[in-house]
Amino acid sequence: MTTPAVRCTGLRHAFGDTVAVDGVDLEIPAGQVFGLLGPNGAGKTTTIRMITTLLPAAAGAIEVFGLDAAHRKMRVRRLIGYVPQQLSADGSLSGRENVALFARLFDVPRRERADQVEIALGAVGLLDDADRTAATYSGGMIRRVELAQALVSAPRLLVLDEPTIGLDPVARTGVWERIEQVRAETGMTVLVTTHYMDEAEQYCEQVALMHRGRIRAQGSPAQLRAELGPESTLDDVFRAVTGDAFDDAGKGGMRDVRAARRTARRLG
Numbered sequence: 001m002t003t004p005a006v007r008c009t010g011l012r013h014a015f016g017d018t019v020a021v022d023g024v025d026l027e028i029p030a031g032q033v034f035g036l037l038g039p040n041g042a043g044k045t046t047t048i049r050m051i052t053t054l055l056p057a058a059a060g061a062i063e064v065f066g067l068d069a070a071h072r073k074m075r076v077r078r079l080i081g082y083v084p085q086q087l088s089a090d091g092s093l094s095g096r097e098n099v100a101l102f103a104r105l106f107d108v109p110r111r112e113r114a115d116q117v118e119i120a121l122g123a124v125g126l127l128d129d130a131d132r133t134a135a136t137y138s139g140g141m142i143r144r145v146e147l148a149q150a151l152v153s154a155p156r157l158l159v160l161d162e163p164t165i166g167l168d169p170v171a172r173t174g175v176w177e178r179i180e181q182v183r184a185e186t187g188m189t190v191l192v193t194t195h196y197m198d199e200a201e202q203y204c205e206q207v208a209l210m211h212r213g214r215i216r217a218q219g220s221p222a223q224l225r226a227e228l229g230p231e232s233t234l235d236d237v238f239r240a241v242t243g244d245a246f247d248d249a250g251k252g253g254m255r256d257v258r259a260a261r262r263t264a265r266r267l268g
C-alpha cells in the first residue's frame, strides 16, 4: 500500500473554551486533489494549520508522507507549500521578485533559484506579467503569485486555504485550472479548503465534509451523492449528515465576516 500524503488520527485543538477541532481522522491519498469542505467556523483552517505544523495539536497524531509532524517538524515543513487565506503578495515588488523572495526564504539552493522561479511563474501563467509590480495585478493574478510562491520550493504537498475566496467566477476558474495543471504535471498532492461546494464537486477527487470540528463524511463527490440518489448535490449530503443546511451552519459571527471582507479587499 502506498503511504498517504497525510494521515490524521484523533486530532483535536481548542481555543479556550471553543473546541475548534474535535477528534478528526483523515487520510489524504498521495497525488490527489482533496477538498476539506465546511462552512465558516467548521474547523478547516485550524486543521490545516496543525497539518502544516504551524499550530501544535492538543491531542492526536499527524503523519505527512509517513513522517510524524510533531517530531519531524522541519522535515515535514520542507515537504509542504502553504497558501494561507490572508497571506499577501508585496505590491511594491514585481511578480518575479515576490516569488524570488520565497525561493530565498525556503532555502532553494542558490544555483537552482532562478530556474525554480521561472518554473513556478510559468506554472501559474504569469511569465508575461512577471516584471510588473504586483500592485497592478488583478485579484486572480495576486492569487496566482501566491500559488507560485508556494510552488517555488517544489513541495510534495500543496495546502491552499480558500484559494478562490473573494474572486470573480472567471478568476476562480483560472486558479483551479492552474491547480489542476500543476497536479497533473508534477503528481503533487493538493489539499484545499473551501466552502464552495460546486467547486469541490468539479475539481476535487475526494472530499471530507467538516462540521463543528468533526469530519461528518468522506469520499468522492460522486460516491457521497450516490448514497442519497441521482439528483442530489453535495449540499444535500451535508444536510443529511449534519442535520444543518450548509448556509445556516456557517453563520459564524463577526470574526468570519471580518475575515471575508479582509480577503475581498486585499484581492480587489
Ligand SMILES: Nc1ncnc2c1ncn2[C@@H]1O[C@H](COP(=O)(O)OP(=O)(O)OP(=O)(O)O)[C@@H](O)[C@H]1O
Pocket (backbone or CB within 6 Å): 015, 018, 019, 020, 038, 039, 040, 041, 042, 043, 044, 045, 046, 047, 252, 255, 256, 259
Ligand atoms: N485564534 C483563534 N482564537 C479563538 N478562536 C478561534 C481562533 N481561530 C479559530 N477560532 C475558532 O475556532 C473555530 C474554528 O475556526 P476555523 O478558522 O478553523 O474554521 P474554518 O472552518 O476554517 O472557518 P473559516 O473559513 O471562517 O476560516 C471557530 O469557532 C473559530 O471562531
